Amino acid sequence: MTRTAEAMPQGLAALDVTKPSLTGLTRAGLAESLRAIGTPDREIRMRVSQLWHWIYFHGVREFDAMLNVSKVMRAKLAEHFTLTRPDVVEEQVSSDGTRKWLIRMPPVDKLDKGAEVECVYIPESDRGTLCVSSQVGCTLNCTFCHTGTQKLVRNLTTQEIVSQLIVARERLGDFSGLSRPDDGGLIPSGEGVRAVSNIVFMGMGEPLYNFENVRDAVEILSDGDGLSLSKRRITVSTSGVVPEIGRLGEEAGAALAISLHAVRDDLRDKLVPLNKKYPIKELLQACRDYPGASNARRITFEYVMLKGVNDTPSEARELVRLLKGIPAKINLIPFNPWPGAPYECSDWETIEKFSDIVFNAGYASPVRTPRGRDILAACGQLKSETEKLRARARLAAEMD
Ligand code: SAH
Ligand code: SF4
Numbered sequence: 016m017t018r019t020a021e022a023m024p025q026g027l028a029a030l031d032v033t034k035p036s037l038t039g040l041t042r043a044g045l046a047e048s049l050r051a052i053g054t055p056d057r058e059i060r061m062r063v064s065q066l067w068h069w070i071y072f073h074g075v076r077e078f079d080a081m082l083n084v085s086k087v088m089r090a091k092l093a094e095h096f097t098l099t100r101p102d103v104v105e106e107q108v109s110s111d112g113t114r115k116w117l118i119r120m121p122p123v124d125k126l127d128k129g130a131e132v133e134c135v136y137i138p139e140s141d142r143g144t145l146c147v148s149s150q151v152g153c154t155l156n157c158t159f160c161h162t163g164t165q166k167l168v169r170n171l172t173t174q175e176i177v178s179q180l181i182v183a184r185e186r187l188g189d190f191s192g193l194s195r196p197d198d199g200g201l202i203p204s205g206e207g208v209r210a211v212s213n214i215v216f217m218g219m220g221e222p223l224y225n226f227e228n229v230r231d232a233v234e235i236l237s238d239g240d241g242l243s244l245s246k247r248r249i250t251v252s253t254s255g256v257v258p259e260i261g262r263l264g265e266e267a268g269a270a271l272a273i274s275l276h277a278v279r280d281d282l283r284d285k286l287v288p289l290n291k292k293y294p295i296k297e298l299l300q301a302c303r304d305y306p307g308a309s310n311a312r313r314i315t316f317e318y319v320m321l322k323g324v325n326d327t328p329s330e331a332r333e334l335v336r337l338l339k340g341i342p343a344k345i346n347l348i349p350f351n352p353w354p355g356a357p358y359e360c361s362d363w364e365t366i367e368k369f370s371d372i373v374f375n376a377g378y379a380s381p382v383r384t385p386r387g388r389d390i391l392a393a394c395g396q397l398k399s400e401t402e403k404l405r406a407r408a409r410l411a412a413e414m415d
Contacts, residue, residue: 153165320350
C-alpha cells in the first residue's frame with residue numbers, strides 16, 4: 016500500500032469563494048450563470064454547449080483552453096467564475112490496485128470550510144468502478160456501518176457529487192490528452208476503454224435523502240456530450256427510502272441496489288433502523304414496481320454477512336423466496352469490521368453454504384470480493400480511518 020499526502024494544488028486559503036466554479040453544474044445551472052453576467056439570451060444555448068463540451072468532455076481546468084470561445088468571452092468568464100474542482104488531499108493505493116482518495120470540496124460559502132469525502136476506485140479486468148458519496152456522513156445509523164456513527168452530516172451538492180468523477184478521470188488519465196498512471200497494468204486500458212466505466216453510490220450517505228442532487232448528478236454523469244456514462248452502469252444504493260424509489264427510476268433512470276441484509280422485520284429493524292418506517296414488504300413492493308426493472312436490468316440486493324446474526328441456510332432460502340418475481344441480483348458482502356464494531360464477519364464456510372443456496376436458486380456469482388482492505392476502502396469504512404489519523408495527529412500535537 017502507498018499513501019501520499021498531497022500538496023494542495025490550489026491552496027484553499029487563496030481560493031476566492033466569491034467566484035463560483037462552473038465545474039459540476041447542470042445545463043440549467045450553466046445557463047443561469049451565463050445570464051447573470053449579461054450574456055444575451057440568443058447566445059445562451061450555444062455558450063452552454065461550448066462550456067459543457069470543454070468541462071465534461073475535455074475536462075479542462077482553464078477558460079483559456081476553450082479554443083472555440085472568443086478571447087473576450089474567456090476573459091469575461093474568468094473574471095466572474097472559476098473551473099475549480101475539489102482537491103485530492105490524500106491518495107492511498109492498495110496492493111490490489113484499489114485507490115482511495117480523500118477529497119476536499121471547495122467551500123460553498125464564506126463560513127464553510129469545505130466538506131471532505133472519500134471516494135474509492137476499484138479496477139477490474141473488464142471495468143473500473145468508482146464508488147461515490149452522496150452525503151458527508153449519514154443520519155441513518157445502521158448498526159454495522161461505521162459511516163452511520165459519524166456526527167457531522169450534510170448533503171453534497173450536485174457539483175460536489177459530479178466532481179468526484181471529474182477528479183477520478185483526471186487522476187486516472189481518462190480525459191483526452193492525459194495518460195494512465197503507472198500501476199503495473201491494473202487499470203483497464205486499450206482503445207476506447209475508460210478507466211471509470213461504472214459508478215456506484217455506495218460511499219458515504221443515503222442517496223435518496225439527497226434526491227434532487229443525486230438525480231441531477233446522474234443526468235450530468237450520463238450526458239452523451241460530456242462524461243457519457245451509461246445509466247445502466249450507474250447504480251444508486253439505498254437502505255430503503257420507499258417513497259423515493261419510484262422517483263429514482265422515473266426521474267434518474269439509474270440502476271437500483273437495495274441494502275436488504277435481513278429477511279425478517281424484527282432483525283432488519285435492528286440492523287437498518289429505517290425498516291421500522293418502511294418494512295420489508297413495502298420495500299419489496301417498491302422494487303416490484305421499479306420503472307425499467309427487467310431481466311436485463313436487474314435490481315441488486317445487498318446482503319452483509321454477519322456471523323451468527325443473519326447467515327443461516329434457512330435465511331438464505333427465505334431470501335430466495337422473498338425475491339421471487341423480482342428481476343434480482345444478489346450481492347453477498349462479507350462484513351468489513353471497524354474498531355469497536357458489534358459484529359464479526361461470517362465464517363467463509365457459512366458464506367459458501369449461504370451462497371450455494373442462492374446460486375442453486377439461479378443467482379450467479381454472488382459474493383463480493385473485499386477490495387482495498389489494506390487501505391480501509393471497503394463499504395462502511397469510509398472516512399473512519401481518516402478521522403482516526405486526524406485524532407492521532409491532534410493527540411501527537413497536544414503531547415508536543
Ligand atoms: N446508504 C446507502 C449507500 C451507502 S452504503 C445504503 O445503505 O445502501 C453501501 C453499502 O455498504 C450498503 O449495502 C451498506 O449496507 C454496506 N455496508 C455498510 N457498512 C458495511 C460494513 N461494515 N461491511 C460491509 N458492508 C457494509
Ligand atoms: Fe447510512 Fe448506508 Fe451506512 Fe446505513 S449503511 S448508515 S444508510 S451509509
